[in-house]
Amino acid sequence: MTLLLARRFLGLLATLLAASAIVFVVMEVLPGDPAAVMLGVGAGEENLGALRRELGLDRPPVERYLLWLAALARGDLGLSHTYRVPVLDLVSERIAVTFPLALIAMALTVAIAVPAGVLAASARNRAGDIAISAVAQIGIAIPNFWFAMLLIIVFAVVLPWLPAGGFPGWDAGLRPALAALVLPAVALALPQAAILTRVTRSSMLDTIGEDYVRTARAKGLTRRAALWRHALANALIPVVTIMGLQFSFLISGTIIIENVFHLPGLGRLLFQAIAQRDLIVVREIVLLLAVAVVAVNFLVDLAYLVLDPRLRRGSHGLS
Amino acid sequence: MKGRDVTRFVVAACVALAAAMSAAAAANTRLTLGMALEPPHLDPTAGAAAAIDEVVYANVFEGLTRIDRHGAVRPALARGWSVSGDGLTYTFVLHQGVRFHDGTRLDADDVVFSLERAMAADSTNAQKGLFEPIERVRAIDPLTVEVTLKRPAGDFLFGLGWGDAVIVARESSATNASEPVGTGPFRFARWVRAERVELVRNDDYWGAPVALESATFKFISDPAAAVPALLAGDVDGFANFPAPEALVRFRDDARFHVEIGTTEGETILAINNRRPPFDDVRVRRAIQHALDRQEIIDGAMFGLGTPIGSHFAPHHPAYVDLTGMYPHDREKAKALLAEAGLSGGFRATLELPPPTYARRGGEIVAAQLARVGIALELVPVEWAQWLDQVFKGADFDLTIVSHTEPFDIGIYAREDYYFGYRSAAFDATYKELSTTTDEARRARLLRLAQRLLAVDAASGYLFQLAKSGVWNARIEGLWENSPIQANDLTEVRWTD
Numbered sequence: 001m002t003l004l005l006a007r008r009f010l011g012l013l014a015t016l017l018a019a020s021a022i023v024f025v026v027m028e029v030l031p032g033d034p035a036a037v038m039l040g041v042g043a044g045e046e047n048l049g050a051l052r053r054e055l056g057l058d059r060p061p062v063e064r065y066l067l068w069l070a071a072l073a074r075g076d077l078g079l080s081h082t083y084r085v086p087v088l089d090l091v092s093e094r095i096a097v098t099f100p101l102a103l104i105a106m107a108l109t110v111a112i113a114v115p116a117g118v119l120a121a122s123a124r125n126r127a128g129d130i131a132i133s134a135v136a137q138i139g140i141a142i143p144n145f146w147f148a149m150l151l152i153i154v155f156a157v158v159l160p161w162l163p164a165g166g167f168p169g170w171d172a173g174l175r176p177a178l179a180a181l182v183l184p185a186v187a188l189a190l191p192q193a194a195i196l197t198r199v200t201r202s203s204m205l206d207t208i209g210e211d212y213v214r215t216a217r218a219k220g221l222t223r224r225a226a227l228w229r230h231a232l233a234n235a236l237i238p239v240v241t242i243m244g245l246q247f248s249f250l251i252s253g254t255i256i257i258e259n260v261f262h263l264p265g266l267g268r269l270l271f272q273a274i275a276q277r278d279l280i281v282v283r284e285i286v287l288l289l290a291v292a293v294v295a296v297n298f299l300v301d302l303a304y305l306v307l308d309p310r311l312r313r314g315s316h317g318l319s
Numbered sequence: 320m321k322g323r324d325v326t327r328f329v330v331a332a333c334v335a336l337a338a339a340m341s342a343a344a345a346a347n348t349r350l351t352l353g354m355a356l357e358p359p360h361l362d363p364t365a366g367a368a369a370a371i372d373e374v375v376y377a378n379v380f381e382g383l384t385r386i387d388r389h390g391a392v393r394p395a396l397a398r399g400w401s402v403s404g405d406g407l408t409y410t411f412v413l414h415q416g417v418r419f420h421d422g423t424r425l426d427a428d429d430v431v432f433s434l435e436r437a438m439a440a441d442s443t444n445a446q447k448g449l450f451e452p453i454e455r456v457r458a459i460d461p462l463t464v465e466v467t468l469k470r471p472a473g474d475f476l477f478g479l480g481w482g483d484a485v486i487v488a489r490e491s492s493a494t495n496a497s498e499p500v501g502t503g504p505f506r507f508a509r510w511v512r513a514e515r516v517e518l519v520r521n522d523d524y525w526g527a528p529v530a531l532e533s534a535t536f537k538f539i540s541d542p543a544a545a546v547p548a549l550l551a552g553d554v555d556g557f558a559n560f561p562a563p564e565a566l567v568r569f570r571d572d573a574r575f576h577v578e579i580g581t582t583e584g585e586t587i588l589a590i591n592n593r594r595p596p597f598d599d600v601r602v603r604r605a606i607q608h609a610l611d612r613q614e615i616i617d618g619a620m621f622g623l624g625t626p627i628g629s630h631f632a633p634h635h636p637a638y639v640d641l642t643g644m645y646p647h648d649r650e651k652a653k654a655l656l657a658e659a660g661l662s663g664g665f666r667a668t669l670e671l672p673p674p675t676y677a678r679r680g681g682e683i684v685a686a687q688l689a690r691v692g693i694a695l696e697l698v699p700v701e702w703a704q705w706l707d708q709v710f711k712g713a714d715f716d717l718t719i720v721s722h723t724e725p726f727d728i729g730i731y732a733r734e735d736y737y738f739g740y741r742s743a744a745f746d747a748t749y750k751e752l753s754t755t756t757d758e759a760r761r762a763r764l765l766r767l768a769q770r771l772l773a774v775d776a777a778s779g780y781l782f783q784l785a786k787s788g789v790w791n792a793r794i795e796g797l798w799e800n801s802p803i804q805a806n807d808l809t810e811v812r813w814t815d
Contacts, residue, residue, distance in 0.1 A: 082359055083359065083360065083497075083512070084497070085512075086496060086498060093511070094513075095511060104640065134742060149543065149547075152544075152547045152551075153547065156550075156551040156553075157545055157547050157550045157551050160551060160552070162554050163551065164544070164547040164548045164550070164553045165539065165544055165547070165548055165553060166514060166515070166537060166539075166548070166553055167511075167514055169511055169514075211413065259540070259541050260543070260544055261544065262512075262513075262514075262537075262538065262539045262540065262541065262544050262548075264511060264512060264513035264514040265513075268513055270511065272513070275701040275702070275703060276359075276701075276702075276703045277703050277704075287638070313623035
């Protein structure tokens with residue numbers, strides 16, 4: 001088991017290294033002259049030269065790559081070209097908004113989708129299933145920014161319960177900070193919950209038909225116990241896979257919701273950095289997102305180990 | 320059972336939130352103002368972005384003089400001045416006991432430092448032209464500064480009132496971009512990037528105390544998000560409301576006050592005078608005849624804006640209405656193009672930066688020009704790209720932009736400005752203007768300058784940007800017009 005974990009962890013490191021190499025090549029080698037990209041067509045030779053020296057572009061690529069990795073290991077993400085502030089500070093400010101938002105949205109998604117999916121599967125083709133599936137279909141079809149505006153109108157303007165946007169900061173208190181994240185989280189959660197409901201439902205339908213469920217019922221378990229204790233546990237693997245993908249999306253794909261709620265999040269920072277051609281910030285964020293996705297996948301792998309005992313034994317089953 | 324517990328919890332949470340919200344709403348010495356654009360940094364002497372001045376001008380930083388809400392020059396850090404008979408020597412006397420926000424005293428040395436820093440060869444000041452007439456700056460004693468000019472400059476005191484000429488301290492100037500230290504009635508408290516800038520009252524301010532205890536600028540760039548932010552009370556107002564289409568609903572709402580004023584923003588269809596066929600004045604005049612200004616204002620700006628015929632603000636006493644020089648006449652336009660040998664029309668590109676006056680206005684302009692045979696390809700660009708490609712690189716055919724600096728008719732006298740307009744007659748007129756201090760003569764020269772630009776059709780003059788402000792009806796003291804890009808909060812108070 002520990003050997004399995006160790007192998008997985010080494011795989012994680014190798015993937016991270018490969019990701020960093022790809023990011024480096026795409027951001028620094030392919031564009032030709034990053035300084036020209038940043039300063040633009042009409043920039044004077046003097047300014048270009050100064051920027052090249054500042055970015056260390058006069059060194060060979062391999063050396064730059066290794067220096068970059070060494071800086072990352074020290075926690076030095078460089079200096080933002082537009083803001084003149086360490087990228088680490090900028091990114092940590094934004095992650096403090098995006099990461100909790102993604103977590104809350106994920107929690108809401110699971111809280112809605114799993115019970116809904118189970119209920120739909122157990123009421124297959126009857127009223128309950130049809131209703132849930134219809135709502136899920138609508139949830140997938142509705143654009144989340146439109147839903148966000150609707151939430152703002154109802155819960156911030158008509159009923160002044162929650163702020164219409166913005167983020168007061170965690171030091172303004174837990175309640176105001178969470179209040180600012182509720183509506184964005186709900187707006188993000190809706191389409192994800194709809195997708196996850198359908199996945200849960202179809203996965204449950206597969207396991208409900210398995211022999212062991214029939215055996216559990218034959219042994220005398222109630223329908224509900226058989227459903228939740230036996231069928232669900234085994235239906236979770238595809239669900240967890242999709243959750244992993246969704247969480248990766250929630251971390252990196254919140255730009256639209258962050259715009260509608262004018263939240264100081266990572267998505268908006270990335271968008272602004274691209275608009276201002278701040279390659280340094282863009283490079284670091286892209287790498288950060290790659291790291292986040294790889295880490296989430298690793299956690300999903302660990303979750304598989306928890307959910308499926310066959311994997312823990314190593315040679316059998318799905319390894 | 321689980322479901323009911325969840326419902327109860329959600330209801331309880333909502334009630335708790337509602338209670339918290341109402342408790343926090345009571346304070347009437349705090350102001351939250353919404354802004355569409357976030358400044359890239361907070362040093363007005365080191366950048367061209369209007370957003371910087373909109374946060375710090377008159378609030379955090381002050382200059383020797385200041386521009387008030389009517390566009391007039393008033394004393395600020397200089398409590399008085401005298402000008403020599405030949406107009407070459409200005410002697411400023413500073414107020415006593417003025418301190419910067421970090422506690423250091425303001426003295427003549429800081430003034431000398433600030434002006435020399437702006438004039439230096441490596442200075443990143445966006446308005447070096449303001450300081451160009453200065454020959455020398457000298458501290459006579461700790462509270463007296465003598466500025467000697469190379470030649471008389473009629474608008475020198477006005478120029479010193481700009482945000483680019485504020486006085487900074489030697490000790491703190493290097494970090495003003497992220498932690499501004501000035502002499503103003505508000506001090507910088509915090510900047511949560513992409514979210515807000517917080518200012519608090521400076522209790523050691525040398526001048527009249529301000530009514531507000533704190534002022535927060537919140538950055539809301541999405542026009543659709545600005546409306547609910549105002550309705551929900553997240554912001555108390557917008558000095559420049561980014562969603563003019565929503566103004567109607569605020570006009571009818573007694574909780575809000577809508578104020579439509581004027582700005583110094585001449586919105587123009589800039590023409591690259593260097594590039595054929597635009598180097599032919601007949602082609603430029605044809606474009607003027609093809610444009611229908613009111614259609615653009617109605618279609619792109621919801622009817623808010625004043626048509627202009629030259630590069631000058633209609634609210635100014637020396638304004639000449641030249642909108643009638645090229646009336647909207649498609650046949651005339653086609654005739655002029657035929658004269659220039661382009662009866663078959665031609666193609667060109669129209670670069671459009673992000674603001675709505677450009678993106679929406681551009682589509683209408685393209686449609687109008689298409690009717691006379693000029694086929695335009697619309698190219699939307701971000702500001703960074705626009706600055707590089709159009710402004711610095713002059714690599715464009717046509718573009719739409721708004722020039723918001725006050726009294727900037729002088730840009731047409733600059734060599735190698737992005738639109739490449741050169742005219743000996745205009746240069747001579749402007750040169751005379753800049754050395755004339757006599758008001759009547761200045762007015763005559765300004766009128767002449769406007770006419771020259773119109774005759775040459777140097778740019779397609781569209782309209783003057785309106786300033787649409789919406790704020791809580793209980794607020795008073797916010798500027799109606801925008802003679803300078805600023806949100807001067809010194810006279811703002813809640814009437815409760």
